Amino acid sequence: MTSKLTFKPRPSNGWVWVGVLGLASLGIGLSLFIKLGLSGPFLVLILITVLIGIVFLVIAACFPTMRYEVEGTNLTLTYGPLLRYTININQIKSIRRRDLGFSPVSSFRFPGLAIFRVPYPEIGPVKMCATAASDGILLIETDTEKYGLTPADEKEFVAELQKRMMK
Amino acid sequence: MPGVYIMAVITIGLTAALCIAFLKYLTHSNRRYLWLLLPALLSSFIVNRWVKTPVITSIAAWANIPLRLGLDVPVWFIALILFNSPVFEEAIKMLPIAFPATCKMMNDASGSLWTGLALGMSFGLGEAAYIAYGLAQSPEYNSLHWFVFTGYATERLIVTFGHGFMTAVVAYGFYKGGRHALFGYLSAVGFHALINLGPILTALKLTPASVSSFGSYAIILGAFLLFQRYTRTARKMSGNEIEEIIYLERS
Numbered sequence: 001m002t003s004k005l006t007f008k009p010r011p012s013n014g015w016v017w018v019g020v021l022g023l024a025s026l027g028i029g030l031s032l033f034i035k036l037g038l039s040g041p042f043l044v045l046i047l048i049t050v051l052i053g054i055v056f057l058v059i060a061a062c063f064p065t066m067r068y069e070v071e072g073t074n075l076t077l078t079y080g081p082l083l084r085y086t087i088n089i090n091q092i093k094s095i096r097r098r099d100l101g102f103s104p105v106s107s108f109r110f111p112g113l114a115i116f117r118v119p120y121p122e123i124g125p126v127k128m129c130a131t132a133a134s135d136g137i138l139l140i141e142t143d144t145e146k147y148g149l150t151p152a153d154e155k156e157f158v159a160e161l162q163k164r165m166m167k
Numbered sequence: 168m169p170g171v172y173i174m175a176v177i178t179i180g181l182t183a184a185l186c187i188a189f190l191k192y193l194t195h196s197n198r199r200y201l202w203l204l205l206p207a208l209l210s211s212f213i214v215n216r217w218v219k220t221p222v223i224t225s226i227a228a229w230a231n232i233p234l235r236l237g238l239d240v241p242v243w244f245i246a247l248i249l250f251n252s253p254v255f256e257e258a259i260k261m262l263p264i265a266f267p268a269t270c271k272m273m274n275d276a277s278g279s280l281w282t283g284l285a286l287g288m289s290f291g292l293g294e295a296a297y298i299a300y301g302l303a304q305s306p307e308y309n310s311l312h313w314f315v316f317t318g319y320a321t322e323r324l325i326v327t328f329g330h331g332f333m334t335a336v337v338a339y340g341f342y343k344g345g346r347h348a349l350f351g352y353l354s355a356v357g358f359h360a361l362i363n364l365g366p367i368l369t370a371l372k373l374t375p376a377s378v379s380s381f382g383s384y385a386i387i388l389g390a391f392l393l394f395q396r397y398t399r400t401a402r403k404m405s406g407n408e409i410e411e412i413i414y415l416e417r418s
Contacts, residue, residue, distance in 0.1 A: 017188060024181060032314055042314065095415040101399075102192060104391060111191045121395075135195055158414045 004071040007157045010150045012131035014113025015063035018056050026053025058082070063113070066129060068151055070160055075140075077129035077149060079115050085127055089164050091142045097154065100126075100134045109133040114148065170313035175299030177313075178320040179292055182327050186288040189328075193398070194281050199272060203285030204292065206263040211294035214259045219251050236370040249367055253359035257352060260290045260334045261341065273342050276401035280394070283338025284331040291327030298323065322380070326362075329387035332394040333358050339397050354393075361386045 029049030036042050062080030069076045070089075077085040100120045107118040114128035123139070123146060130137060130150040138154060140147045151157035187201060194200050227234040232244050263269045263286055273279040302308045302319070333355040340351015365379030374382075 017184075020184065021181075024177070028177065028314075035312070035314070045314075045317075092415070093417060094413070096411055096413045098411040102395070104388070104395075111188050111196070134192060162415065 004069060005160055007068040007070070007151045007153065007160075009066050009068070009129075009131040010136075010152045012112035012150075014110055014131055015060045016112075017110040018063075018113060019060035022053050022056025022060055024053075025049045025056060029053055059108075059115070066131065068129075068149060068157065070164065073164055075161065077127075077147065079129055083115055083129055085129060085147060087140060087142060087145075087147060089161055092140055092161065092165065093143065094141045095138065095158055095161065096141075097136060097138050100137050100148070102134065118148070169303035169309040170311050171299045171302045171308060171316050171319065173313035174316035174320055175296060178323050179295050181320075182295065182324045183292055185324070186285075186292070186327065186331070190281065190285055190288075193284070197281075200281045200285045203263070203269065203272070203282060204289045206266075206269070207260055207286050207289035208293040208296075210259045210262070210290050211256075211297045214255050215297060218255050218259070222255075223248065223251050236367060238371060245367065245371070249360055249363055250356070252363055253356040256290070256330075257333065257337055257355045257359060260286050260330065261337055264338070264341070273338060276339065276342055276404040277398070279338045279342030280335045280397055280401055283335035284394070286338070287331035287334025288327055290334070291323070291330035294330070295323040295327065325384060325387060329358075329362060329390060332387070332390040335394050336390065336397070339401070358386060358390045 026049070029046050029052075032042055032046045032049070036046070038046065059082065062082055065078065065080040067078055069078065073089045075087045075089055077083070077087070101122055103119045103121050105119045108114065108116045109118050109128070111133060112131055114130050114133040116128065117125050118128045118133070119125045126137075126139065126146045126148045128137075128148040130148045132150050136150065137148045138151060138158075140149065149157075183204065186204060190200050190204075224234060226232075226247060227244070230241075230244065232240060236245065236248065261283070264273060264282065269282065269286075272282045298319070302316075336358070337351045337355045340347045340349070340354070343351075362383045365374065365382040368374040369376050369379040
């Protein structure tokens, strides 16, 4: 029961949105830099757009590394080196699948990708590591946190968690 | 080439991508609604060139009032300028529902909201192009570099979504029918007039531009909250309330 099992998320094109926005931001920053150099009133704008562009491209590049690992009584949600949530399976209070609504509050959420803390109007903030932002999110609730996932093989994933829970 | 055109391409491209993302998010990737981002693209050009400008110019000529905003202009004429855009624009944005293919998409409450949202966004994208064209004709702006038009970019991005929310309110009223249609249309006209009030007060030198922008964005946020409320009601009416599968629940 201590063996490590890895589950992949559902496929999606979420990385495209992040990649395109990253390229656009980087493109704007670099063209301003070529035109104006690093002096003048646009220095801050250049730095911000280039930084945002690089961060978004790194996030898009890490997309294939999203996975859910079950080892012993721990479930670990990872997104490359950028995100790592560890959940003690015995502290899980509920597992449910549902659609989530849209909140205007800023967060890292695109069609096909939601990571980090995302606020949802019905259930509050959720720590997301999912290839969907609203459709068919598997919500895992512990005493202190809610986590949002989208395992490709949802039933097998849930069955594995249930097997590892203390009766 | 005037710099504003470069910024317009960036702004319209980015705004269109965000509109598509938002529509896909709301409609659960129903591609039918994405096509509605096309039909109202030319509406801004049409309504400005052939409706709003002739109407306001004719009235100004008839009343012998100079066509400009100033404290010496009669209040009724300022009110006319204030309502000129909302009255005509909120109407023309809904014109595509006269086509059977579009009308069919309004056959349930949620569908009417998504249809209105997409048509309003379509209008907003066309308006961004029309405003860029207008700026490019102005000697004051047409020689400036593209990167000084960041104000244009942020304003157009937000206003495009604002157009979407307002048209969704109209479409939802049309779906409910009767007095709701009139109420929906008047609500959108009211929101639109309040959004335009800030820039008009700034032109009259009664409020600073920053206050007027903040006020306009606050009204757009109000339109979004109403849209969100209608979305919740529509989901209940359509019987599409959130489906939930409970795998495990323990105390």
